[in-house]
Amino acid sequence: MNAAARRTLATAARVLSQLRHDPRTVAMLLFVPCLLLVLLRYMYDAQPGTFDRIGPELLGVFPLLVMFLVTSVAMLRERTGGTLERLLTMPLGKLDLLLGYALAFGAVALLQAALASALAIGVLGLDVAGPAWMLFAVAVADGLLGMALGLLVSAFAATEFQAVQFLPAVLLPQLLLCGLFVDRADMAPALHRLSDVLPLSYAVDAMGRITRESGVSGRVLADLAVVAGSALLALALGAVTLRRRTD
Amino acid sequence: MMNSSAGPADGPAISAEGLVVRRGGTVVLPGLDLTVERGTVTGLLGPSGCGKTTLLRSVVGVQRTAAGTVTVLGLPAGAAALRDRVGYVTQAPSVYGDLTVGENLDYFAAVLGAPPGDPDRVIAQVGLDAHRRTPAARLSGGQRARVSLAAALLGRPELLVLDEPTVGLDPVLRQELWRLFRELAAGGATLLVSSHVMDEATRCDRLLLMREGRLLAHDTPAALLAATGAPDVETAFLTLVRTAPEAAR
Numbered sequence: 001m002n003a004a005a006r007r008t009l010a011t012a013a014r015v016l017s018q019l020r021h022d023p024r025t026v027a028m029l030l031f032v033p034c035l036l037l038v039l040l041r042y043m044y045d046a047q048p049g050t051f052d053r054i055g056p057e058l059l060g061v062f063p064l065l066v067m068f069l070v071t072s073v074a075m076l077r078e079r080t081g082g083t084l085e086r087l088l089t090m091p092l093g094k095l096d097l098l099l100g101y102a103l104a105f106g107a108v109a110l111l112q113a114a115l116a117s118a119l120a121i122g123v124l125g126l127d128v129a130g131p132a133w134m135l136f137a138v139a140v141a142d143g144l145l146g147m148a149l150g151l152l153v154s155a156f157a158a159t160e161f162q163a164v165q166f167l168p169a170v171l172l173p174q175l176l177l178c179g180l181f182v183d184r185a186d187m188a189p190a191l192h193r194l195s196d197v198l199p200l201s202y203a204v205d206a207m208g209r210i211t212r213e214s215g216v217s218g219r220v221l222a223d224l225a226v227v228a229g230s231a232l233l234a235l236a237l238g239a240v241t242l243r244r245r246t247d
Numbered sequence: 248m249m250n251s252s253a254g255p256a257d258g259p260a261i262s263a264e265g266l267v268v269r270r271g272g273t274v275v276l277p278g279l280d281l282t283v284e285r286g287t288v289t290g291l292l293g294p295s296g297c298g299k300t301t302l303l304r305s306v307v308g309v310q311r312t313a314a315g316t317v318t319v320l321g322l323p324a325g326a327a328a329l330r331d332r333v334g335y336v337t338q339a340p341s342v343y344g345d346l347t348v349g350e351n352l353d354y355f356a357a358v359l360g361a362p363p364g365d366p367d368r369v370i371a372q373v374g375l376d377a378h379r380r381t382p383a384a385r386l387s388g389g390q391r392a393r394v395s396l397a398a399a400l401l402g403r404p405e406l407l408v409l410d411e412p413t414v415g416l417d418p419v420l421r422q423e424l425w426r427l428f429r430e431l432a433a434g435g436a437t438l439l440v441s442s443h444v445m446d447e448a449t450r451c452d453r454l455l456l457m458r459e460g461r462l463l464a465h466d467t468p469a470a471l472l473a474a475t476g477a478p479d480v481e482t483a484f485l486t487l488v489r490t491a492p493e494a495a496r
Contacts, residue, residue, distance in 0.1 A: 021345045085341065091331050092358045
């Protein structure tokens with residue numbers, strides 16, 4: 001195994017051990033999205049058609065929110081606790097660190113999306129025209145996007161209070177504009193154009209298409225590629241914010 | 248037993264020339280020259296806020312500098328080739344509070360590519376054998392500081408940069424750590440240790456007395472006392488401050 005791979009895997013294993021020491025966070029990571037889906041299902045008890053329409057879209061949003069919160073605080077602790085400075089004086093590449101985080105939280109995102117999709121389809125009777133594995137794939141991509149954005153914004157927060165505030169600042173506007181509440185085409189033209197460059201719009205579009213269309217269309221794959229690409233872009237920008245030399 | 252690696256094996260461990268550091272508009276180091284010989288324990292002494300940490304950070308290569316050069320083991324400070332040859336202990340213990348002592352050191356050892364038995368070796372060196380399975384957050388402040396020190400000892404670095412490693416430790420532990428520092432130097436390592444406790448000065452080969460970003464003296468403890476006629480290093484420091492008030496500004 002080459003040195004970079006060893007350091008990346010060691011970092012992923014370390015992040016997972018930290019999670020293992022914190023079972024309450026793991027439980028929240030895995031079960032909060034499930035709980036919210038159950039709430040949603042019985043909220044629309046009288047309108048199963050509405051749950052079928054909104055369920056998948058929120059299945060894409062929950063992992064994003066949860067992963068964003070956890071990773072932004074985890075990375076902020078790394079910065080403020082001095083361990084980031086220690087690691088950057090060691091032979092650890094910035095990408096080794098970020099990919100280590102991505103692997104560890106990616107595994108959690110995978111598990112979270114598997115649980116939530118299985119619950120939604122198997123237990124709550126969510127009915128979509130497209131394949132269930134596509135629903136799962138988009139949910140994982142959303143979890144990864146949340147993680148990458150969380151790593152990135154941690155660079156701009158000095159305290160955990162600030163990091164938590166980035167959730168309403170960075171994610172809520174995307175949530176409002178993503179087409180969940182109003183069709184993006186019906187928004188003021190400026191907002192529509194803005195929503196075109198926000199990654200969450202593509203996540204929700206993809207989920208919408210999976211709900212309505214059987215089979216996997218090129219459009220869904222394109223949406224998925226935009227979400228995954230945005231996650232990679234956010235990771236790359238995150239790498240830029242890791243400076244070995246600081247004031 | 249030491250890392251054998253590139254760069255001239257002779258020459259000083261650290262040399263700085265005209266080092267200038269500004270932070271937030273104020274000049275912290277106004278132009279500092281410094282040489283630290285290999286295999287020595289050099290004490291960096293001075294009051295809180297005089298620029299000790301900034302100087303140490305410049306040596307490790309994590310401080311943004313405005314001018315001047317810092318050369319470490321024959322290479323520019325912070326060079327990639329130095330990252331497994333220099334160990335750095337920050338003032339606040341930088342370890343993962345939610346991981347055990349063993350997990351912390353296993354991870355840092357993996358990052359460094361240190362040999363398999365290294366975590367156990369350094370845990371023994373800092374006297375934490377009984378706490379291998381204790382989460383770092385549940386240790387006392389002094390114990391956590393020793394975990395941080397142990398992490399810097401991984402991979403047997405040629406240069407150790409220690410920022411106030413004995414702060415908050417009881418006298419017995421302080422003595423044990425200084426014995427460890429002497430052992431490491433006897434094995435060929437170079438140590439640069441900052442402290443604001445002047446009575447630790449006598450344990451060093453060389454002393455750097457620092458005030459307001461400038462070096463007031465760079466000498467052996469004995470020579471320093473002889474030159475100032477002072478009975479101890481604290482008095483010597485005060486004498487130097489009094490006799491060179493203009494130079495210190």
